[in-house]
Amino acid sequence: MPDIASLIKALTGADAAARAESAEALCRAGTDAVAAAVPLVKACGDSDDQVREWAVAALEDLGAPPAAALTALTALAGDAQPLVAYWATTLLGRSGKAAAAATPALAKSLADSGDPAVAQRAAWALGKIGPAAAAAKPALERALAAADPRLARLAQEALTAIGG
Amino acid sequence: MCGLAAAWLIVCAAAAPAHGQYGAPAAAAPKPAGAITIASFNIQVFGESKMAKSQVVEVLARVVRNFDIVAIQEVRAKSDEIVPAFVRAINADGSRYHYVIGPRQGRTVSKEQYAFIYDTTRIEVDPSSVGVVPDPQNKLHRPPLHARFRTKITPAEMAFTFWLVDIHTDPDEVPQELEALTGVFQAMQAARPDEDDVILLGDLNAGPPEFKSFQRIPGVAWAVSGVTTNTRRTKTYDNLVFTRPATSEYLGGWGVLDLQSTFGLSLDQALEVSDHNPVWGAFYPAEVRGAGLPPMAGAAAPVRR
Known part of the structure; x- marks a missing residue:
């Protein structure tokens, strides 16, 4: 098993x-790299394109992040760099209802992000959180x-998933 | 047809159970006259850093030389020189492969390209047929690249012609994308009145148990079933999807070329090549109408189910 801590450094x-490298x-x-979830999301904002591409590839296969990463990912969901925000949002969505505390941040991304892919992913992530994301219903509507x-389709799917 | 099985030995060896012990194939054997092999290979993050590793490029080139056409996913590079340089590496042994490549696609700044690499001594492409499947509703992260091919090893009037539709699904939206791909498949079936053969192939991020939407396509079938296709040998992600009896040219032969066992690599070395193994299917090189294939053709194919 690789030394994840050294690789993060x-x-x-x-x-x-x-x-x-x-x-x-x-x-x-x-998935052994799951402890690197937050550094990998930050690496999506790297100035080097090969760093970004490998970080994206790692995140694609990482699965859901650890609970300890959710606060940092919530902050990164509003990052000015769209690729960072996109992947932070994706990992929050993979966390499902465990990421309920990210609902306000995701609703803000949905409404305010100037990047269509980030807004779409925010709608998707809110749907993955499900009923616990009820506070985002006005933004989704x-x-x-x-x-x-x-975006409209994902918002509809999210509202269906949230229900109520 | 008797030569068919013998000439396939290299490819068949690669298709044997994943944990078998195989030496690396020598130079690709002469290809048989009685079949063509069509493969799909996700070459994870195929860009500058991978092309800088000569040992990785050598394995990739040896993989491609086993097949008549390889549908590639995950070309990820700013440079336009990745696939041309790779094709030069493939042809370094005297092979005569060429390629078609699609545009960069993806919803973020991280883009991917699809490509088809094919053996020009056995296959030709209709250049006017190469394009991206329209996706006006934005249902697919990376809409497929399509191209129509024809075999050259049978007289033109008998040659097997077919669409290939190359796809890499978004792992976070697999059910939705499989649903969209069902529509793509049916649209490709109707694209030309003179073409009934559609082969959708690629990294589906899903295995046959998740192919529920595909079941709406009459006669749908797929090559890979019951085995893993990723390098870690944990998931079935890659496949070739077509319909029968339309594509009755399918010989029933298919396989997964296990990078570790085929090339004698450790898991980490194999993962340097890709996190996916190539998958392939074998097809009769002439159009088959009516009664279907002569019995020997199917019987000679290495069947693995």
């Missing part, structure tokens, strides 16, 4: 090649009228 180092190693670790057909 290398992921934030000064050398881009070393960061890319670390991201790739974390990707190869599969507004999104039903969105010109973006995918």
Whole structure:
């Protein structure tokens, strides 16, 4: 099993090649890299495209993040870099109702994000949280009228999942 | 047809149970006249860093040389030189492969491209047929790349022609994307009145138990079942989907080329190549109408169910 702590440290180092190597190693670790969920999301904002691509690939296969990561991911869901916000939001959605505390942040992303993919993922994540995301119903109802057909569809699916 | 099974030995060896012991294949054997092999391979994050590893490129090239066409997923690079450089590596042994590649796709700044790499001595592509499946409702993270191919190892008037539809689904929206792909498949079936063969292949992030929406396609079938397709040998993600009897050219032969056992790699070495193993199916190279294949053709194919 790779030394995840060392790889996390290398992921934030000064050398881009070393960061890319670390991201790739974390990707190869599969779900064993789950402790690196937050650093990998942050790496989606790296200036080096290979670091970003390996971080994305690692996150695709990571599964749900640990509960201890949810607060940091909630903060990152509003990150100015869309790829960071997108993946933080995705991991929150994978957490389901355990991410209920992220509902206000996700509702804000849904309403305010200038990036369509982030807004769409926020709607998706709220649907994954389900009834515990009831506070987001007004934002989701507004999104039903969105010109973006995918956003409107995901908002409808989320409202159905939230119910009530 | 008797030569068919013998000439397939390399590919068949790779298709044997995942935990068998195999040496790495030597140079690709001459391909048989009685079948073509169509493969799908997700080459995880296929970009500059992977192409910089010569040992990885060598394994990838040896994989491709086993097949007549390989549908590639996950070309992820800013450079447009990744696939051309890879094809040069494949052809370094005298092979004559070429490729078609799609545009960068994805909802975020992290984009992927699909590609088809094919053996020009046995397969040709209709250049006007290459395109991306329209997705006006934005149901697919990376809409499939389609292209129509024809075999060259039978007279043109008899040649097997077929659509390939290359797809990599979003792992977080698999049921929705499989539902959309059901519509894509049916749209491709209707795309040309003179083409009944549609083979949708790729990384579906799902196995046959999750193919409920595909069941709405009359006669639907798939090649890979009951085995794992990822390098860690834990999931069935990759497949070839088609219909029977329309694609009666399918010979029943299929397999998973296990990177670890085929090339004698450790798990970590195999994961450097990809987190997916290639999957493949074998098809008769001439159009089959009416009564179907001569019995020997199907019998000679290595069947694994």
